[in-house]
Amino acid sequence: MMWSLGSSYKKITKMMVKNATRKMAVGWTKESKRHLSSKMTTAPNTWKNNQSSQILLSPPLVSLDVPEIWGANSNHYDPPSSPKISNVQLATIIDGKAIAEEIRSRVASDVKRMKAYIGKVPGLAVILVGQRRDSQTYVRNKIKACEEAGIKSVMAELPNCCAEEDVMTALLKFNEDPSVHGILVQLPLPEHLDEEKILNMLSLEKDVDGFHPVNMGNLSMRGREPLFVPCAPKGCLELLIRSGMEIVGKKAVVIGRSNIVGLPIALLLQRHHATVTIVHAFTKNPEQITCEADIIVTAAGVPNLIRSSWLKQGAVVIDVGTCPIEDPSSEHGYRLVGDVCHEEALRIASAVTPVPGGVGPMTIAMLLCNTLDSAKRVYRFD
Amino acid sequence: MMWSLGSSYKKITKMMVKNATRKMAVGWTKESKRHLSSKMTTAPNTWKNNQSSQILLSPPLVSLDVPEIWGANSNHYDPPSSPKISNVQLATIIDGKAIAEEIRSRVASDVKRMKAYIGKVPGLAVILVGQRRDSQTYVRNKIKACEEAGIKSVMAELPNCCAEEDVMTALLKFNEDPSVHGILVQLPLPEHLDEEKILNMLSLEKDVDGFHPVNMGNLSMRGREPLFVPCAPKGCLELLIRSGMEIVGKKAVVIGRSNIVGLPIALLLQRHHATVTIVHAFTKNPEQITCEADIIVTAAGVPNLIRSSWLKQGAVVIDVGTCPIEDPSSEHGYRLVGDVCHEEALRIASAVTPVPGGVGPMTIAMLLCNTLDSAKRVYRFD
Structure with a gap:
């Protein structure tokens, strides 16, 4: 899967290089300089070529890995710069709803494109156990968002008193269903169910919530890319x-x-x-x-x-x-x-x-992104 | 596997309760109080019963999990207390070598007991690729420590230029060998080998280095216990x-x-x-x-x-x-x-x-502990 960078991320990369340059001035090694400048000289081409297919600006994590080289003068003091704000200026309100809507519409058009080119759409399966009102609301919102984006959704609703085996049966069915690319077990589960055991059974390739320990381990470790964040x-x-x-x-x-x-x-x-x-x-x-x-x-x-x-x-x-x-x-x-x-x-x-x-709205938008990414991975569609 | 607490850890638990008591005074809920005091009233019996079989003082991680309840006054200021030290008093030097030796001797007597009771000993397999002098020294020290503790060790030495397949073959052989309870791939590997791919192939139950993403994920997540730290x-x-x-x-x-x-x-x-x-x-x-x-x-x-x-x-x-x-x-x-x-x-x-x-010496002692724990788990020996 190719990856391109948007303008905001360019700023970050610029900052990385600026930062590295400053550090080098106080003791960074040639190796780190070489590594960072090679990232900088190869990246811009990628940005241009893929600008249009980019839904999220967050880059793959491994692309951020640089050698961890400590300068001899890394105790050099450089106070963090804070934006100067006058007394009357209020903070910008980050409009998550608007950003989420833009992302959801980008997802919808990718789903449309996928359907047109290969006749497939991403599928999300949701397992809901019990009658918690908040969980029901969350699940309803997620399913509605799927529908609007053209993502197929299926749901297994189980009573609060169900056995662990019932949840497992539903989960394994979704694990094996090739039209399901993401599976979501709505948390929290009733106390008598073993959350860890259930989540560990979830196919790693369909873990769109990213809660599987393998995904969490790969999120934490440098050099690793989790399948889902x-x-x-x-x-x-x-x-x-x-x-x-x-x-x-x-x-x-x-x-x-x-x-x-x-x-x-x-x-x-x-x-x-x-x-x-x-x-x-x-x-x-x-x-x-x-x-x-x-x-x-x-x-x-x-x-x-x-x-x-x-x-x-x-x-x-x-x-x-x-x-x-x-x-x-x-x-x-x-x-x-x-x-x-x-x-x-x-x-x-x-x-x-x-x-x-x-x-809140961003969380749902990311669920759609993860489900779309999963389907793209399965169908090798880009 | 049972677990007992030593005196140092008792201090920590006391601190937890002292801390919790203080916090409760400034806004903690009854639920958190109940949870912490139930931990305290049940634990001491366990300590007494198992004091003798305890090699390490570090407790299982899930035993540390308490509800994450934020007090309404958690912004209450309580400056951290630092030990008061006079100008002439020098720091205690923590003697890792002596502590490691004590642990190694405890491991050795457990291995002896295992051999006497069930006729088995723990086994560690080491994969060493290439001729790095530091890696050779580390591996030599680890194998020597195994010998001294009565742990069986086997080694696969591969040339620097070996193919990934060769490493995999050695690894899979150790994965399947029931007399091997721990496998160690000495890092770093030569650059042409895919470290992530190789480590992911290592049987989770034998990952005594704890580098498998599942172990790392379970180390990071509350409520989870990694097989190996x-x-x-x-x-x-x-x-x-x-x-x-x-x-x-x-x-x-x-x-x-x-x-x-x-x-x-x-x-x-x-x-x-x-x-x-x-x-x-x-x-x-x-x-x-x-x-x-x-x-x-x-x-x-x-x-x-x-x-x-x-x-x-x-x-x-x-x-x-x-x-x-x-x-x-x-x-x-x-x-x-x-x-x-x-x-x-x-x-x-x-x-x-x-x-x-x-x-340094503690790292080797912990490798022996992890290998012993792994064998104990396999043979259900306690």
Whole structure:
């Protein structure tokens, strides 16, 4: 599968080279210089040739790998630059909904093209166990998004009291179905089911949620490319890149370390050469750590955890938190809020995602991308 | 396999509970309190019953998992406590060699017991490709250590120019050999061989180096237990625990992010509830980040990178760096140095590992432990 670079990513690569040049001036070796400049001289051709077929700006992870060469003077002080913001300027609101819509429409046209050329469409299978209202809503939204993009979807609905064997039977059927390219087990599962055992049975080639340990291992290790990056983290990264945010060398703090958001976003930012700290419930003084970060991705699920005192001037804030709180004035009696006190963040950050309308829509868009990629891989369609 | 806790780990668990109690006072929920106290009331019995069969103090990772519940006041400031050290008191030197020897002798007596009870011994297979002098030395040391512990070792030596198929053939033979419980592919492999492809072929149940992506994925994810933790990181953790170092809630900085040391040690410390930052070659101002850490594990491979200005008073410093530097006065014309300026660290840190004699011997001891564990698993011997 070919890969091309968009303009935002070009900035990052430029930054990588700028950074490398600076480091070289203080002690980097010739080898690292050679490696980075060869990346730079070969890449632009690829960009031009493939600009049109590119849906996401996030590059393959292995393309980011450079030799880890420490300069003799790597203790040289170079304070991180923060965008200068006047007192009255408010942060840019990163419109996840609009970006997600653009991506979904690109996916839809690729699906159309696939159907026209080879008579096939991508297929997503969803396994939903039990009656959790939030899970039902998520699944409904995902299936609706599939329909709109022309992706075929099938669903296995199982009662809350079902046996592990029933889930396995549904899963194995989807594993073997050649018209299914992605399988999604909606989490959380009822407590009596062994989540690890079930997810490990999921065909690695259809693990569009990216939760299989092989995918997670390959996400973490330099030189490896996971078949799928988990959807919410992939969406966060795409938002950062599309916001023109430089990631290389930036201080990033990830708040929360769940297997499905916090951990993989930390691994992903680390692969993009950010200096990552994971803040969690045992962290002492999380506020002091967070307020030094250039990039904050928060997925704690605690409404208004992140106040202005947690933020560095000019930071970019990606809010993955989604908590329903009571609100008699709204249509359904509740509304969704994130981890970030949005009004305060607007005055300190340089860019911030809203809740709703930020990471949420991106997560669904990434699921479509992963399913499309999987089908492209199977049919060798590009 | 049963598991018991030693006294150092008790301190950590105490710390977890102390920490949790403090947090609860500022907003933790009843659920988290219940969970932690149930861990505490059930654990001590286990400790007593199994104290004698315990070789390592490191606990299974899933035993560390507690619910990730964020207090409403988790932004409450609580400055990390650092051991108070007078100007004249030098850091404790963590004697990795002595600790490793004790562990090796425990492994040897377990192997003896296994042989006596079931007539079997653990077996380690080593694949060495090419003539790298350092690799030859490492392999020789590992095989010698196996012999001393009563572990059977077999070796496949292949020439530098061998085909990938030759390595695969040797590997598959060891995968199928029931007397082999651990397989080690000595890295780095010559450049023409696909390391990822070869390591992925290694039987997961025999991956005593813990480099298989499934093991790495399970190391990273809460609720999962890898079959094997990579040897050097496992050795670092054991040194920390045996030094009586509290890990929960501590600021840890890992310097370097290689797949075999930096990354897995960061994942491991994170599973132990440290607040972990990975510092790498793209990190801006690594000195400022590192000098805030309570625990520093450095694996950059840059002699004397870590000077006194990088260290917080009372920090614990684990030095994984091992660089040969010319030294006409020594027997072989060179000596090994770590990343840390040892003399300076002695005056600032509370504890520090030497090079040589720190992490190096522990890495070999952990390989023996992993191989023994693997054989115990196969024979259901405890």
